[in-house]
Amino acid sequence: MSNKRRRVVCDYCHGRARCVDSKRIYPYRPDLIGKWFWLCEKCDAYVGCHPGSTTPLGRLANAELRAAKQSVHYALDPLWKSGEMKRSAAYAMLAEALQLAPQNCHIGMFDVQTCEAAVVALRAYKKTT
Numbered sequence: 001m002s003n004k005r006r007r008v009v010c011d012y013c014h015g016r017a018r019c020v021d022s023k024r025i026y027p028y029r030p031d032l033i034g035k036w037f038w039l040c041e042k043c044d045a046y047v048g049c050h051p052g053s054t055t056p057l058g059r060l061a062n063a064e065l066r067a068a069k070q071s072v073h074y075a076l077d078p079l080w081k082s083g084e085m086k087r088s089a090a091y092a093m094l095a096e097a098l099q100l101a102p103q104n105c106h107i108g109m110f111d112v113q114t115c116e117a118a119v120v121a122l123r124a125y126k127k128t129t
């Protein structure tokens, strides 16, 4: 359900985030038209939403956290995109390395520290295989 009045708080300034459309965040990404984002202009922090909804995918991320999450994806995604392992197995391996319950192992929920630990764990995993 679409609910632009939901209360989404920015983790950085604890102010309320605003629900905006994709053009506000990615003006040159026609593939994202129709998707919603939650934005804190003060912190330049935002997060996308689950498809077809205004439910945020995780916490708002500023530039530093966005870069940290990207580096986790660069380390993790090739494992399952290459067919080396299933996506669920890749996430289960990461959850175990980080000592997280699998249901809590969502990169969208990670903070910068967890992202850094994830990259270290993934590099160690690649060395052993």
Ligand SMILES: [Zn+2]
Pocket (backbone or CB within 6 Å): 010, 011, 012, 013, 014, 015, 040, 041, 042, 043, 045
């Ligand atoms: Zn903020």
